[in-house]
Each structure stands twice: as C-alpha cells, then as structure tokens.
Amino acid sequence: MAYSEKVNDHYHNPRNIGTLDKSARNVGTGLVGAPECGDVMRLQIAVNEETGLIEDAKFKTFGCGSAIASSSLATEWLKGKSIDEAMQIDNMDIVEELALPPVKIHCSVLAEDAIKSAINDYRKKQGLEELA
C-alpha cells in the first residue's frame, strides 16, 4: 500500500514536533494509545488565557507514517482555534485530508482522542468540567 502525498509530506516534514511545559496552567496534554498497540500520541496545546484561543500546539508520536501524519496535521489545525472549534475536529476530516485508507482510520481516531484529551486536561486545570 502506497502512502498519499500528504501523508508523505507530514511524515517527512512534520509540523510542530516538540514538548510544552505540561505543568503550566495554560497547557493541556493528551497522551493516548499504548506501546503494545503500536501507536502512542502525545498532543499538547497552549491556550492564551485572555483570548481563549489555542496559540501553540506540539506533538510527539510513536507509530506508523499515518499516525505521525495525523498528529502533525492535528497540531496544524489546532493553532488559532478556540476550544469550542477544536472540539469540532472530527476524525473523518483527518481521514479525508490525508486520504487515509480504511486500515489507517484508527490513526485518525487516535488523533481526535488526543485533541479531546488535551482539551480536557486544560479544562481540568482551569477548574472546568470535562467535555465529551
């Protein structure tokens, strides 16, 4: 199975690899997946507490090319979005954008989980209830 051009691009030129200070009040961290499943994604957002917008997003991923591309794309999409907008990101948007084949859909699901998990980590720090 050949990878799509966009998966190749994100894999070879990943956007926003890195680590944010997970103890900071305005940083939300999502760590999803498991090593024995072959995918682990860590996605972090830094929220501007005045504007409520996501001003930075970083990721690190253990996984196949599609998992790396899905998380790279997610960080790109998250920047500049409000929390509410970020919650709307659906895994199928990622599937469509990256032209993922059916066997790789789980990579997009994991990326969506990572986004939601990072947002809820941030909300918890802010004393807000978690969103589903």
Next chain:
Amino acid sequence: MLKLPIYLDNSATTAMDPRVLEAMLPYFTEHFGNAASRNHKFGWEAEEAVDYAREQVAALIGATSKEIIFTSGATESDNLAIKGVFEMYASKGNHIITVNTEHKAVIDACRHLEKLGGKVTYLSPAEDGLIDLNELEAAITPETVLISVMYANNEIGVIQPIREIGALARKHNVVFHTDATQAVGKVPIDVNADFIDLMSFTGHKMYGPKGIGALYVRRKNPRIKVTAQMDGGGHERGMRSGTLNVPGIVGFGKACALCAEEMNSEAARLSALRDKLETELLKIEETYVNGNRQHRLPHVTNISFKYIEGEGLMMGVKDIAVSSGSACTSASLEPSYVLKNLGLDDELAHSSLRFGLSRYTTEEEIDYTIEHVRSAVQRLREMSPLWEMFKEGIDLKTVEWQEH
C-alpha cells in the same frame, strides 16, 4: 554504482537468477510437451527435463530423485505433509506436535485438523527461538503420528536442532516433517543425517521461480506415505495429481544445482555482510537482535529498535525494502505472533525490522543501509514520546495507557 531501491527482503522472496531463467525459456515454447505424454517426442523431452531437474533437487538435500514430489510451493507441501500423514496414519493415532512459531501454512493446517478431531500440541520455544528437546520428548504419546518443526524460522532465521529432533522422532517411531523453506539452498541439508521423513521447500526463496516447490517423502528406512490431498491423474507417485509445471521444475532444478555449487562461499560472504550490518546497527542505543545468534541462517537478522514503530521506520528508509514485525496495516493491529511467542514485549515486536540478504547484496548496499537506518532511527526517536519518557527515566510499564 549503487542502485536504489535496495532489496533486503529476501526471506519473502528472492530475485530469480538469470541462469535459471535461461534454463527455463526453451520449456515454454520449444519443448512445451506434457511430461505425462508417453507416446511422442514432445512428451519425452518434457519428461527427460523433469527427470534431470528431479535429480538436481534431490542432490541438494541428499535424497534420491524418486523421493521428490513436485508441488506448487511450500504452502502446498506443508499441507500435503501434515494432512496427508494425519489421514494415512489415522489408524495409529491423531496427535501432532508442532511449535507456535511455525509458518501459518503449518499452524493453520494443524488448526484445520483440530476441527476434524485431531489433537495438536503447540510447543513454545525459549526466548531465543529454540525448542526444548526434553519438552518435545515429553509431549510424545502413543497416539502421536507427526512431529512438524521448521528448519529455520522465517522471521528470525533461527535454526532448530533438526538432527536431534529427527533422532527423537525416529526413536519413538513418529514421522518427522520439517518446513525447510528458508534453509534449503542456504545451509547444507542432508535428509538422512538429519533423520528427516518429510521436508517442504520452494523455488522462489532460492533464486528459482515462484509457483514451484517440493515435498521430500522418504522412501526407505522407513518408507513414508502421505494421502493425496488432490484427486486426479495420479502424477507424482499418486501423491500429487496435476500436469507438471515443466518450465518451473526445470528452473527449480537449476536453482538447486546453483545453490549446491555456490552455497558455501555465498554463506561465508553473506554472514560477514550480515555481521557488519548487525554490529553497526547495534551501536545504536536500545537496539536488540531477536533470536539466537549462534544457531541461525547466515543471511538474516531481525533487530528491534526500541521506542520506534517498525512501519514508521520502514517509511523512513523507503529506498530499502525490508519487513517489519509490526502489523499496523492489519485490522487486528497485532504484531508478529512469532516475536510475541518468543516472549517479546509487544512494543519490541512492533519495533522490529527483518533484514534478509541475498546472492546479489553488495557491501555498498549494506553501508547505505547502515547509514540510512541509523539516521531514520534518530529522527523518529526525536519525535517519539516513548523515547522522551525513557530518557526522563520513566518506566513505561508503570504508565497507565489509554488503549483504544
């Protein structure tokens, strides 16, 4: 001149040797006869070519030509051996002993027989891939009709103590089958010295054509019989009906003859290259060889690069064709059952690459591979959360993972 991409997936299949192709070509057009046609020159020519090839195949493994049954490949040979013995020896018993790191052709044939009332013992090898002979002997019962243990494993290249297993089987009067697909033509094999009764192998793993294989069936001391699994014209001493694939057989024979001639020098050259590849890659931190390093094929190595995932790594070295024990593409997401059954953690199984060298592998290709794998590992570890956690001293086993 280095030509890309580099092929290091020779445990999956090998390129056919041009000398093999040359031998085959006349048998597609000029000498196209059916080897079973007894009444004209076309048939005689084909039969003669098959007889000659049968001698070449037999000579490579120390057998006689009458003991070679041509099949479509090793999967068919495994099925014929296992199901054929189960049927033929049904009056003696219904118990089979095999190993849980066998090829699927063996495991699934055994599973099939379980549904038909067969009893199967699946031995577990030690972490290095070798089976325990005491455990094997203890598993033998008066109902045991077959022991099936592969010669060399297709993922890690580990060679089982075949002679000792054969001797045990002989002592207990049990038929011994070995799937030698990865080993024939790579290491010297003598079916008599190793007490082998049935042996599967195939052309395309040894520079021959695809779609042609053989089952060695011992004719004396003791005489072994298998029940045919396909009905028809009674070809191949009644064990495998179907018009013979003459060009394939000619090519298979030629491939065997070339291996007999070149195997020893080739093995010395390839094990030196394999050792270089392995030594250099093991210099990378947190990198491990899977399987026993003494008892194994000369041209194979299987290495886990901890904290990165195999398929992701393969994508990073896209000019090098290898295989991974990770199976991110399969619906189950299960990593290699062979590596899992060695007791490897799933994450190490997911992090593995298999390198298989061939007659055509050059030192330049190995140097390129070393350099590119090394830089891809470094790049992927920089983006691996697991590597970061490892570097921070976090024990990954204590983390509560959110499996999905």
